[in-house]
C-alpha cells in the first residue's frame with residue numbers, strides 16, 4: 001500500500017507518528033451534503049498549534065481515508081504494520097480513526113501488538129475539524145500530549161488506549177456509548193486511565209506497568225469467521241440456527257441477558273449444543289454495559305458451563321469479537337485457545353492467566 005507521509009514538525013525531544021485512517025475528524029461535506037473523509041494535509045492547516053507543541057510530528061495517511069464503518073481486517077493489519085515498521089524511530093503513536101468502530105480497532109490492536117511498551121492512542125471526533133464547535137482539535141492535541149508524556153525517559157503510557165473528550169481509556173475496555181454528545185466513550189468495567197483538565201491526572205494504579213524488556217511482536221493471523229448472536233425475548237429457533245450453525249462460522253459471541261442468562265428452552269440449549277458439537281466456540285458476554293457474566297448464578301445460566309459455553313466475564317462485545325478473531329487465527333491449540341479466551345490477554349477482562 002502506498003502511504004502518504006507528511007512531516008509537520010521536526011523539532012522536539014519526543015517523536016510521535018500520527019496514523020490517519022479517516023473518520024469524521026477530517027471529513028468535509030460532499031456535493032450532496034453527506035460527510036466524506038478528506039486529506040490530512042488540509043487538517044494540519046486547521047490546527048496550526050500542532051507546530052507549537054514541542055513534539056516531533058509526522059503523519060502517515062491511509063491512501064484513501066475511510067469512514068470507520070468500512071474498516072476491514074486488512075486495515076487492522078495495515079495499522080499494526082505501520083507501527084511495526086516505525087517502532088524504533090518513534091516514541092509514540094496516535095491513530096486518528098472514526099468513532100463508530102474505534103473500540104473494535106483499539107481492542108484488536110491491543111491483542112496484535114504483543115510486547116508493546118510505547119503509547120498507541122486512538123482518537124477521533126464527533127464533529128469535523130472544519131466545524132467551529134468541533135471536538136477534533138482538543139482530542140488530537142491532548143492525545144498527542146499524553147502520547148509524548150514521560151517520566152525519567154520512560155513513557156507514562158505503554159499500552160493501546162482511546163482518548164476522547166477528556167478521558168483516557170484502556171483500548172480493550174472502551175466502548176462507544178453515545179453518538180450525539182461529545183462524551184462518546186466510556187469503559188464501564190475498568191477505571192479511567194487519565195483525565196484531562198487543567199492538568200492531565202493519571203490514574204497510575206490502573207495503568208499497565210512499563211516493561212523495559214518487552215519486545216514488540218506483531219501477531220497478525222486473524223480469522224474473521226465469527227459472529228454475534230444477541231438474544232431477545234421471542235427470538236425464533238430458525239434465526240438462532242441460521243446465525244450460529246452457519247458452516248463457515250467458527251466462533252460465536254453470545255450476547256446474553258444480565259449476568260449471563262439465556263432462555264432455558266430445550267430448542268435453544270440444543271442449538272448451542274449442536275454448534276459446540278460442530279466444533280464452534282461460544283463465548284458468553286452480557287448485553288449490559290456494566291457488570292459481568294456469572295454462569296450458574298441463575299437457573300437460566302447454570303447449564304451453560306456444562307455444555308461447554310465459555311464465560312467472557314466482564315469483557316465488552318467489541319473486545320470479545322475481536323479476541324475470537326485473534327485467537328482463532330493465532331492460537332492453533334484448541335485447549336489453549338479456550339483457556340486464553342477466558343483469561344486476560346491485554347487487560348480486556350479481570351481474569352489474569354496464571
Ligand code: ASP
Pocket residue numbers: 022023024025066067068069097098099100101124125126
Ligand atoms: N462514521 C464515522 C466513522 O466512524 C463517525 C465518526 O468518525 O465519528 O468514521
